[in-house]
Amino acid sequence: MRLVICVFLIFYIGSVAAVFQCYSCHRKNNVTCEHEIVNCTKGDKCVIISEEYLYFNVTFRSIYKGCAGNLPCNSSHCGRINSEHHLMYNIRCCDTNLCNTQFFEMPKLGKPQGPLCPSCYKENTVDGCEAKGKIRCQNKGDKCIKYSGTVKNPDGYVMSYSIRGCITPMECRFNLKRVVALETIQQSVFECTDPDKTLM
Numbered sequence: 001m002r003l004v005i006c007v008f009l010i011f012y013i014g015s016v017a018a019v020f021q022c023y024s025c026h027r028k029n030n031v032t033c034e035h036e037i038v039n040c041t042k043g044d045k046c047v048i049i050s051e052e053y054l055y056f057n058v059t060f061r062s063i064y065k066g067c068a069g070n071l072p073c074n075s076s077h078c079g080r081i082n083s084e085h086h087l088m089y090n091i092r093c094c095d096t097n098l099c100n101t102q103f104f105e106m107p108k109l110g111k112p113q114g115p116l117c118p119s120c121y122k123e124n125t126v127d128g129c130e131a132k133g134k135i136r137c138q139n140k141g142d143k144c145i146k147y148s149g150t151v152k153n154p155d156g157y158v159m160s161y162s163i164r165g166c167i168t169p170m171e172c173r174f175n176l177k178r179v180v181a182l183e184t185i186q187q188s189v190f191e192c193t194d195p196d197k198t199l200m
C-alpha cells in the first residue's frame with residue numbers, strides 16, 4: 001500500500017512539475033491587471049509587454065502578460081511620428097514557473113540616435129500624408145514607415161489616419177500585430193523602407 005501511494009505521489013508531482021505556467025492578462029489603458037494562470041508549452045517563457053501610446057496630449061499605458069511564444073524577449077520597440085504621437089513597447093521575459101509577477105515597466109529612452117525619416121500625421125484619411133518635416137529615429141537600424149489605416153484607440157475612439165515616421169525593424173516584421181491596446185480595424189498601407197541616406 002505504501003509503495004502504491006509513493007509511486008502515485010511521484011507520478012503526481014512529476015506531472016505537475018512538467019506543466020509550465022505563466023500569469024496571463026490583457027488590459028488596455030491600465031498599468032495593472034488581474035491575473036489568470038495559463039499553461040504554456042514546455043521550454044516557453046513568460047512575458048510581460050508594457051505599452052505606451054501617446055495620442056496628442058493623452059498617454060495610454062497598457063499591459064499584456066502570458067506565454068512568450070516567438071516574441072523577441074527583452075527588447076524595446078517604438079514607432080515615432082512627432083512629439084505628439086508615438087507608440088512604445090517593452091517586452092520582458094522570464095523563464096521560471098509563474099515568474100511574470102511584475103507590472104508595467106517602460107525604460108527611459110535616451111536621446112534619439114538613428115537616421116532621419118519623413119514625418120507627417122493626418123487624421124480622417126487613408127490617402128497618405130505629405131511629409132513636410134523629418135523625425136530623428138531612436139536607434140541606428142530603424143526604418144521609415146508609411147502607414148494608412150483605421151484604428152481603435154485604447155479609449156474606444158475609432159479613427160482613420162495616415163502617418164509617416166520611424167519604426168523599429170522588428171515591428172516591420174510583426175506588422176503591428178503585437179500591439180496591446182491599439183486595435184487595427186483596417187490597414188490600407190503598411191510600408192517599411194530603408195531611410196534615405198541623403199537625408200542624414
Ligand SMILES: *[C@@H]1O[C@H](CO)[C@@H](O)[C@H](O)[C@H]1NC(C)=O
Pocket residue numbers: 029030031032033034
Ligand atoms: C486599473 O486596474 C486596477 C486593478 O484591476 C483597478 O483597481 C483600477 O481601478 C484600474 N484603473 C483604471 C483607471 O481603470
Ligand SMILES: *[C@@H]1O[C@H](CO)[C@@H](O)[C@H](O)[C@H]1NC(C)=O
Pocket residue numbers: 015016019037038039
Ligand atoms: C493546466 O495544466 C494543469 C495540469 O495538467 C491542469 O490541471 C489545468 O486544468 C490546466 N489549465 C488549463 C487552463 O488548461
Ligand SMILES: *[C@@H]1O[C@H](CO)[C@@H](O)[C@H](O)[C@H]1NC(C)=O
Pocket residue numbers: 056057058
Ligand atoms: C488635450 O487637449 C485638448 C485640446 O487641446 C483638451 O481639450 C483636452 O482636455 C486635453 N486632454 C488632456 C487629458 O489634457
Ligand SMILES: *[C@@H]1O[C@H](CO)[C@@H](O)[C@H](O)[C@H]1NC(C)=O
Pocket residue numbers: 073074092093094095
Ligand atoms: C531577460 O531579462 C531577465 C532579467 O534581466 C533575465 O533574467 C532573462 O534571462 C532574460 N531573458 C532572455 C531570453 O534574454
